[in-house]
Amino acid sequence: MQREDWTKGFVIEACRGVQGCPHRAVDGAKLARGLRQALEALAPAERIKAKLGPAGVIRAHDCFRVSLSCCPNGCSRPQIADIGFIGAAxxxxxxxxxxxxxxxxxxxxxxxxxxxxxxxxxxxxxxxxxxxxxxxxxxxxxxxxHTGWRAMLGGRLGRHPGLAQELPGLLTESEAVALAVRCLTLHLDQARRGERFGALLERLDSAQRRQLGLI
Structure with missing residues (x-):
């Protein structure tokens, strides 16, 4: 797997499919680039540091976790990421x-x-x-x-683990990037200190999630 520097405020974990794994259902290289560019543009590190306070140092558990798996084998563990994408054919x-x-x-x-x-x-x-x-x-x-991306939201490990919930349908690359931007923006705006994205989603009612396109 490829792992990004978590000091940026987010992590993208990608399986070998972005490099040409024979099992991949979809080529994930373009989506990986699009996710990285879009999430970096939100400058999440600065906003996370502001929540942590003057002495705040971003640690691995503070960052937003994105997983990209190019087939249902799920080598990058999309089921336990804040947001995960699984390639589908x-x-x-x-x-x-x-x-x-x-x-x-x-x-x-x-x-x-x-x-x-x-x-x-x-x-x-x-x-x-x-x-x-x-x-x-x-x-x-x-x-x-037809090919596209399955989207999984709100997975986490830790003291209160839970598997991500899958959204219906398949997303295009641009739709997947837009969803990731909405999720990270929501996390930066509303997550409490130390709160995982899945716990934040559980605090939202169905009307709020539907309005955000997260249901």
Whole structure:
């Protein structure tokens, strides 16, 4: 994983997918650059230091944690970050004839695929949108139809751990960056000293979260 300097007031942890991991569902290099530029523009370090007081020194637990994982394997642990992004590749059945080779079944770790005489069937409830089946299919019967980013909010460890909650749908890169900016801005504006972003979200009612696009 790649880790940013936490003295900036935020940390971006990225998996190897930004460098070309063969398991990645989406290339995360562009999103990583966009997140870094947008969050640096908010100058979070100065605002965090102001909350800590004159003798305040930013420590690792004071910074806002962003995680970027380019596939559902989640090597950068997006489920326990303040905000996490997971790359997703939606797969569809095409009109190309199926060879009945079973390569897609071997590639799918979730048992989300079955084969019949007409070709593959995909169970969307089981599919994690990793795209491995489409990569393995030699005939093109399965193909990636759409890619994007799943968003996870409010994960944390520590004394009161909790897994992040996933927002519905998939985000584009620009939407993911905009969401991260809203979340960090909210954290800087409203978080109490030492409060994790997940705890802050728990203090907001559903109307407030909906207004901020966090539900």
């Amino acid at each position: 939606e797969v569809g059945v095409t009109h190309e004839p199926c060879l009945q080779c079973g390569a897609c079944l071997e590639a799918c770790r979730e048992n989300a695929l079955s084969l019949n005489a007409d070709g593959p069937n995909l169970d969307e409830k089981l599919c994690l949108r990793c795209g491995a089946c489409a990569k393995a299919c030699p005939s093109g019967s399965l193909a990636v139809t």
